[in-house]
Amino acid sequence: MGKTRIPPTLLALPLGLAIAAAQPVITTQPQPQTKFAGESALLSVEATGTPPLSYQWFKAFTPLEGQTNSTLSLTNLQAADRGTYSVIVSNLEEPVTSTPVEVIVVTAPRITPAN
Template identity: 35%
Template sequence: MAPMPDDDLFIEPASDEDVVYGDYNSTMDGASSSGPRPYIRLTSQLKNATRSAGGEVRFRCEAIGTPPLSFTWLKNHAPIEKSRRVKVRNRENSSRLVITELDVLDSGYYQCIASNSAASVNTTSVLRVSRFT
């Protein structure tokens, strides 16, 4: 319904529900594109760990970002090989690495890499496994 010439126009104050978050870009031809740009960010950092041989360690890596996210685990810069003792469980925004029956040879640098279409981010931990005491 179109307002009549003698009708008053009333504009209500803006509220939080009126805000549209995101990044907006202008193009050279004056058209604009909207929508959030892809992003990724770690929400936690791996912590260094010291364990005894025979024990277990759990590392958890969490990130937020534009889906889908993928996670990769490295030991000393090489991809982790899953086995009966080494398990990786990936979820939408996190990944967990569990190593059981630890051996001193499991000592090293462990890195989680979270990736999506925007970028890759990583966090690293040092695992020290000591012999039985």
């Protein structure tokens, strides 16, 4: 059997060579949702970049506690869930923010009897 010859250019690479990290890029933005009260809405984002990627969802620019996945599931929607949602995707580089989207919750009209 013959020996494998390593090209001299590979031998000359420094041992501490580092690969540049890539800032996150959002490839699929969340989409606006219009739902009836009691229904569910699913917001999702897709991003690329040097792993690991982290996610933090926001409603009206306020972080949503524990919502740190690429998807945000809103169940049993109520009028209070109506608002603007966005997500920040980050890694060791600069974070990026998604396009803010509206979640609209349609509630049944309230009919009050006339006296």
